[in-house]
Amino acid sequence: MLKLFSNGLSDRNILKRLFDTQMEENTNFPEAEGIVWQLKTKDNIHFNIAASENLIKDADFPSLEFEGDYEIPV
Numbered sequence: 001m002l003k004l005f006s007n008g009l010s011d012r013n014i015l016k017r018l019f020d021t022q023m024e025e026n027t028n029f030p031e032a033e034g035i036v037w038q039l040k041t042k043d044n045i046h047f048n049i050a051a052s053e054n055l056i057k058d059a060d061f062p063s064l065e066f067e068g069d070y071e072i073p074v
Helices: 014-016 020-024
Strands: 036-041 047-051
Touching: 014 020
Parallel strands: none
Antiparallel strands: 036 047
């Protein structure tokens, strides 16, 4: 999910600065499990997540609507 959020997150977001390679490239991202505590969706289009506000804030999303692509790491 964090890889999908990468397109919508501000470049100032701490996750993009710390995990840029994992979020932008087709690599494994094992740390993501500890970052997103809870993920909910009813339609696989709109998502609610629970995470530390120190890592992901509403202000980190310049737009509340954005698209992202995910490719399974090889």
